[in-house]
Amino acid sequence: MDLPISQILFYLFALAALVSAFGVVAFRNPVSSAMCMAACFGFVAAIFFGLGAEFLGIVQIMVYAGAVLVLFLFVVMMLDVKKEEKLVVSLPAALVGTCIAAVFAGMITNVSLSLPGATDCCPMAAACETPANVQSNTTPNPSKFGGPLAAPKSGERSDTHILGEMIFTKYNIPFAILSFALLSACVGTVAISRKLRQD
């Protein structure tokens, strides 16, 4: 059984993302946790690239591995968390947390495997070599969650082009409301973190 390179890359990046996500939970030092988080987001961005969502991959790297990581590191350095490293996690709490997470993971795995059409198809367009199915899949079928997609035609508009067109036409008003949400978050952050007057 020979795997195509895109599939190998997906499993590689998924494994690396899961290992670094585990590192976020396992490391004692919050700076190591933040670095693991950045690595995990980088690998997830690679998976986005593999799924053909280049714009979202770049946004993921810029926003998460850039801005959010810097914010986290800044707060970790601003607060004195050196003495927190000695914190002991109680064994019952760790056990209960692990059990709940494991049950949840098993549940999601079961649901994903029993989705109609989830296991016998490929979500990646370019790697699908089933040209006979391409014509039959021009309309989305609600009872089938996946199916071979047509390969993107070369010379057509790019992913970013279509996404931008969609944001500024169909989703223009939600996009504008989102900018107000970001603005109010900015103002709220300043209001929360400034020092209170004593009078």
Next chain:
Amino acid sequence: MSPLAHYLIFSGILFSIGIAGVLIRRNIIVVFMCLELMLTAANVSLVAFSRAHGSNGLPDYNAQVLVLFIIAIAAAEVAIGLALIVAMFRARKTVDSTSLNSLKG
């Protein structure tokens, strides 16, 4: 290419690691990082569904716009949450979440 179920399982395991971190860790900054992991897991499943549920050779871009909105809201959430953590540290001189017990009867 990998079937859709593998992407969903990856997303579910990532989400579960986030849940485990929120439940186990006591350092509230790390708890916050695990919340970000859970948001990212949701984004992965959305992008996978967008790829699998497309038509005419194009992915379903509604899902990708939703992912963009989630990333923007997550950025706002990080800013506000870290400001709250800084305010908590000023009031309590610790980032241990078990120290937030003043409402306990």
